[in-house]
Amino acid sequence: MRIERELMRGAGPVAVLKLLGGGPKYGYEMVAALAATPDGALNMGQSTLYPMLYNLEAQGYIKASWSEADSKRRRKYYELTAAGKTRLAETEKQWRALAQAFVGLGILGSPDVPPSLGGVTP
Amino acid sequence: MSETAVPSSLQRAFPTFYRIARGWQLRPKPESVINESRLPETLKPIALQFASRTNWGMQSKTKLARLVLEYFNRQMAGGVTAEELSEQWSDAVPFPAVLKLNEPSLLTLYSLPKPIGELIVSVVRKTGLWRREQIDVTEELISHFEDGLADGQAESQLVSEFGDPSTAARLIRRAKLRNRSFLWQTYRRARQFVGLVIVMLIVCWCWLWVRFHAGKPNVTNDYIGERDAVVRAIPESDRAWPLYAQAITKCIDSASAYPFPAPLGADGKVLPEWEGLVELVDVQRVDGFVKQAWPISDKDLGAPPGTKNVQREYRMKMDAYSKALDELRQGTHWPALVQFAKMNQEAIDLALEGATKHQFGFLFRDPANEVWLKSLYQGAESSFEESTQSLLVNVLLPHVQALYSFNRLFLIECERAVESGDRKRAVKILSAYLSISEQLYHNDEFAVEKSVALNFSKRCWFLVRKILREQPQFFTNDDLRDLAHRIAAHRISTGLQIPVDSKKLYDDALQRLYTDDGHGNGHLTPAGTQLLIEQATITGLPVSSIAAKGMWKPSAWTAPVVAGMTVSRAELKQVFDHCVSLDERDASQPLWETNLYRTPSSLEYLRQITSTSSGRMKYGVLYSIYPFRDLGDSENQPFKPSSLVLGADSAKILCDATLVAIALELYHRRHEAWPRQLEQLTPDLLPTVPIDRFDGRPLKYKVVDGQPLVYSVGRNQVDDDGTVIDGTTDGYESRSGDWRLWPVTMGGH
Numbered sequence: 001m002r003i004e005r006e007l008m009r010g011a012g013p014v015a016v017l018k019l020l021g022g023g024p025k026y027g028y029e030m031v032a033a034l035a036a037t038p039d040g041a042l043n044m045g046q047s048t049l050y051p052m053l054y055n056l057e058a059q060g061y062i063k064a065s066w067s068e069a070d071s072k073r074r075r076k077y078y079e080l081t082a083a084g085k086t087r088l089a090e091t092e093k094q095w096r097a098l099a100q101a102f103v104g105l106g107i108l109g110s111p112d113v114p115p116s117l118g119g120v121t122p
Numbered sequence: 123m124s125e126t127a128v129p130s131s132l133q134r135a136f137p138t139f140y141r142i143a144r145g146w147q148l149r150p151k152p153e154s155v156i157n158e159s160r161l162p163e164t165l166k167p168i169a170l171q172f173a174s175r176t177n178w179g180m181q182s183k184t185k186l187a188r189l190v191l192e193y194f195n196r197q198m199a200g201g202v203t204a205e206e207l208s209e210q211w212s213d214a215v216p217f218p219a220v221l222k223l224n225e226p227s228l229l230t231l232y233s234l235p236k237p238i239g240e241l242i243v244s245v246v247r248k249t250g251l252w253r254r255e256q257i258d259v260t261e262e263l264i265s266h267f268e269d270g271l272a273d274g275q276a277e278s279q280l281v282s283e284f285g286d287p288s289t290a291a292r293l294i295r296r297a298k299l300r301n302r303s304f305l306w307q308t309y310r311r312a313r314q315f316v317g318l319v320i321v322m323l324i325v326c327w328c329w330l331w332v333r334f335h336a337g338k339p340n341v342t343n344d345y346i347g348e349r350d351a352v353v354r355a356i357p358e359s360d361r362a363w364p365l366y367a368q369a370i371t372k373c374i375d376s377a378s379a380y381p382f383p384a385p386l387g388a389d390g391k392v393l394p395e396w397e398g399l400v401e402l403v404d405v406q407r408v409d410g411f412v413k414q415a416w417p418i419s420d421k422d423l424g425a426p427p428g429t430k431n432v433q434r435e436y437r438m439k440m441d442a443y444s445k446a447l448d449e450l451r452q453g454t455h456w457p458a459l460v461q462f463a464k465m466n467q468e469a470i471d472l473a474l475e476g477a478t479k480h481q482f483g484f485l486f487r488d489p490a491n492e493v494w495l496k497s498l499y500q501g502a503e504s505s506f507e508e509s510t511q512s513l514l515v516n517v518l519l520p521h522v523q524a525l526y527s528f529n530r531l532f533l534i535e536c537e538r539a540v541e542s543g544d545r546k547r548a549v550k551i552l553s554a555y556l557s558i559s560e561q562l563y564h565n566d567e568f569a570v571e572k573s574v575a576l577n578f579s580k581r582c583w584f585l586v587r588k589i590l591r592e593q594p595q596f597f598t599n600d601d602l603r604d605l606a607h608r609i610a611a612h613r614i615s616t617g618l619q620i621p622v623d624s625k626k627l628y629d630d631a632l633q634r635l636y637t638d639d640g641h642g643n644g645h646l647t648p649a650g651t652q653l654l655i656e657q658a659t660i661t662g663l664p665v666s667s668i669a670a671k672g673m674w675k676p677s678a679w680t681a682p683v684v685a686g687m688t689v690s691r692a693e694l695k696q697v698f699d700h701c702v703s704l705d706e707r708d709a710s711q712p713l714w715e716t717n718l719y720r721t722p723s724s725l726e727y728l729r730q731i732t733s734t735s736s737g738r739m740k741y742g743v744l745y746s747i748y749p750f751r752d753l754g755d756s757e758n759q760p761f762k763p764s765s766l767v768l769g770a771d772s773a774k775i776l777c778d779a780t781l782v783a784i785a786l787e788l789y790h791r792r793h794e795a796w797p798r799q800l801e802q803l804t805p806d807l808l809p810t811v812p813i814d815r816f817d818g819r820p821l822k823y824k825v826v827d828g829q830p831l832v833y834s835v836g837r838n839q840v841d842d843d844g845t846v847i848d849g850t851t852d853g854y855e856s857r858s859g860d861w862r863l864w865p866v867t868m869g870g871h
Contacts, residue, residue: 019565046266047293048260048287054297066261075269076262080680 024079152187248291334682337647362482365476478555482561514630555582583780631747636691643692644687714818778812779863832864
C-alpha cells in the first residue's frame with residue numbers, strides 16, 4: 001500500500017528510529033526491514049531512506065560508523081544516540097496517543113471501542 | 123629536457139632546482155605505465171582511455187592508470203576474461219571522487235553491474251557535495267547495492283527501487299548540508315541573505331528604472347504664455363516697454379555715446395575723458411573701479427577675519443560709487459558725463475515718456491525682443507527665448523537689467539538739471555524714477571523685478587534728500603509739496619511689501635519635473651531630473667553646495683533610485699505650501715517684534731526635514747526649486763523674501779525719512795528754525811510722525827549744533843543716539859549703530 005508523502009514524512013523517521021532501537025543497522029538492512037512491514041506500508045525507496053538517515057544524523061538522533069562485516073565488506077552502521085533514544089520514547093508516546101484517538105474515532109479498530117460509535121461520547 | 127641538457131654547473135649551482143626538474147622530466151606517465159604492463163593488448167586502450175578521460179594532473183592520471191591496471195590483473199587472475207573486462211569497462215567514466223576512494227571501493231564500484239555503477243556515479247555527481255562527502259555517499263551506496271546483490275536482488279530491481287537519481291541527489295545534498303558545521307551554516311545563510319538582497323535590489327532598480335524612464339511631465343500651464351496674453355490685451359499706447367526698448371536701441375545705436383567697449387587711446391588705455399563714464403555705465407566695471415579706488419577688506423569692515431559681510435561690502439561699494447559720482451561731477455570727468463547725457467537725450471526722453479505710461483507691458487515672447495537683445499546682449503537672445511520654455515524660476519529677465527542702465531543715466535541727467543537750475547526737468551526725472559518703480563513692481567511676481575523696482579524708488583528718495591541737503595532752495599514750496607504728495611502716493615511706498623515668490627513658480631516647477639496622475643500626484647521624470655541638475659548649476663550656493671555634497675546630483679545609474687526616493691509630487695506640494703505659509707507668517711511680523719538675525723522659518727523647516735541622509739535624499743530637490751532665502755548674508759542669494767521683506771521695511775524708512783526731510787525744509791522756510799520735535803510738523807506738513815520700523819516707535823529726531831538729525835535705531839534695534847558705528851557713511855543697512863537718514867552726506871545711500 002502506498003502511503004501519502006505527508007504521512008510518510010511524519011511516520012518514516014519514527015519507523016527508522018524504532019528500527020534502530022533494536023540495535024545498530026546498515027542501510028540495506030533497514031530498507032529490507034521496512035519493506036517487510038504489513039502491506040509494505042513503510043516501504044520507502046532508498047532515495048528517501050538515505051537522506052532521512054542523514055537528516056536524523058544532522059539532528060543528532062543517530063550516529064554512523066563504518067565497520068567491516070563478516071563478508072569482509074565495509075558497511076555503514078547507524079545507531080541511536082542518547083538524544084535519539086529520548087526522541088524515540090517521546091515519539092512513541094505521541095504515536096500511541098494518536099493511535100488511541102484514532103481508535104476512539106473509529107479510524108483504527110479496537111475490541112473495546114466499536115467502530116460504529118466512533119469513540120465519541122455524547 | 124634530457125639528462126645531458128642540464129649543464130653540470132647548473133646542477134651544482136641549483137641542486138634543488140635540478141632535483142625538481144629531474145623529477146618532472148622522469149615522472150611516469152599513464153601511457154608508459156599501461157604500455158609497459160603485461161595487460162592484454164585489447165585492454166590497454168580501455169585502461170588508457172579510462173585514465174585519460176579525466177582532466178586531472180599527470181600524477182593523478184598515472185595513479186588511476188595503476189589502479190585500473192592492478193584491478194584488471196586481479197580480475198584476470200580470478201578467472202575473468204579480457205573480453206568480459208573489456209565489455210564491462212568500455213564506457214566507464216571516472217568521477218571526481220574516485221581517486222579518493224579506497225582501493226577496494228574503487229574497484230568494487232567499477233566491478234558492479236554497469237547500470238548500478240552509473241546510477242551511483244550519477245547520484246553522487248548530482249549532489250555537488252564536497253569531495254569528502256561524495257566519497258562517504260559513494261561508499262555507502264556501493265555497500266547498499268552490494269548488499270542488495272548479495273541478497274539475490276536483480277540489478278534492474280535494485281535500480282528501480284532506488285528511485286529517481288535526481289531526487290535522491292537533491293535530498294541527499296540537502297540532508298548532507300544540514301550535517302555541516304554551524305560556521306558553514308551561518309556563512310551559507312549570510313551568503314543567501316546577501317544574494318537575496320542583491321536580487322531584490324536589482325529587481326527594485328529595474329522597476330524604478332522602468333518607472334523613471336516611462337515617466338513624462340505633462341506641462342498643462344504655460345505661465346509665460348498666459349502672462350503675455352494679459353499684456354497683449356493692454357493697448358500698446360498704454361505700454362511703457364516699447365518706448366524703453368526704443369530708448370535702449372537708441373543708446374546702443376549711438377556707439378560713440380554708449381562706449382562698449384570703451385574708446386581706447388593710442389596707448390591702448392581708455393581715453394581719460396571716458397574713464398569715469400565707462401565705470402558708470404558698466405556695473406561690473408564699477409565694482410572693479412570701486413575696489414581699486416577704495417580697497418575694502420573684512421578687517422576694514424570690522425568683520426571677524428574669514429567671514430564676509432557681502433551686503434555691507436556691497437553697500438560700501440555703492441557709497442563709494444556715489445562718492446565717485448560726486449568726484450566725477452566736480453572733477454575732470456564730469457564734462458564727459460554731461461556729454462554722455464547730452465548725446466543720449468533722445469534715449470532719455472524716450473525713457474521719460476515711457477515712465478508716463480501706466481503699465482510696463484513687457485512681452486516675453488515677442489519677436490521684437492531680438493532687436494534690442496541682439497544689440498545689447500550679443501548672443502543672449504537665443505538663451506532668453508529658451509529660458510521662457512524652461513522652469514519659470516529660471517526665466518531670464520534681461521529687460522530688467524537693460525532698464526537699470528536708465529537708473530544711472532537719470533542720475534547724471536538729474537544732477538545736470540540741478541546744476542543748470544532746471545527744476546521741472548529734475549522733478550520730471552524724480553517722478554520718472556517712481557513711475558518706473560511702480561511699473562516694474564506691478565509688472566510680474568518675480569522677486570528680481572520687485573527688488574529692482576525698490577532700487578528705482580530708493581534712488582528717487584535719495585536724490586530728493588541729497589538736493590535738499592546741497593541746494594535747499596532749489597525746489598519751490600509747490601515743488602516740495604508736489605514731490606511729497608507724489609512720494610506719499612507712491613504705489614509701492616503706500617503698501618510697501620515684498621511678497622514671497624509667486625506660487626506659480628513652484629506650480630510650474632511641479633508640472634515640469636513630475637508626472638501627473640490626474641490626482642495631483644506623480645513622480646520625478648528624466649526631464650525633470652535634468653532640469654534640476656541644471657537648476658543646481660544656475661541657482662548658486664545653496665544648491666551647488668548640496669550637489670557638491672552628493673545630496674542631489676544623481677548620475678545615470680542612480681537617477682532612477684534617487685527619483686524613486688525623492689518626495690512625491692503631492693507631498694512636495696504640501697511642503698511648498700507649508701513653506702509659503704511660514705514665509706508669509708515671517709513677512710507679516712513687524713521688524714520690532716522679530717529677531718532680524720534668525721533663520722527664516724521656511725529654511726529652518728527645510729533644514730529640519732533634511733537633517734538626515736534619507737531626508738536630504740527625499741527633500742533635497744526643494745533646495746533647487748523653492749526660493750528659500752537666507753536673511754541676507756549669503757552672497758549668492760541676493761533675492762530673498764526675508765531679506766526683501768527687510769529691504770522693504772528699510773525702504774519704507776527711507777521713504778518716510780524723505781517725507782520728513784521735505785517737511786523739515788518747509789518748516790524751516792516757514793519758521794527760519796528747525797522744530798524741536800517732529801510732532802511740530804504734524805498735521806500741516808506731515809500727517810503723522812513716521813514709525814521707525816525697527817523699534818515700532820517714532821523716527822528719532824534731534825537738533826545738533828543747530829542742524830537737524832533724523833535717524834533710525836537700525837538693525838541692532840538699539841538707540842545709539844544717532845551714532846554711526848561702522849565705516850559706512852550714514853550707517854545705512856549696517857548691522858550695528860544707527861542709520862542716519864537726514865541730512866544725508868554727499869555720498870549717501
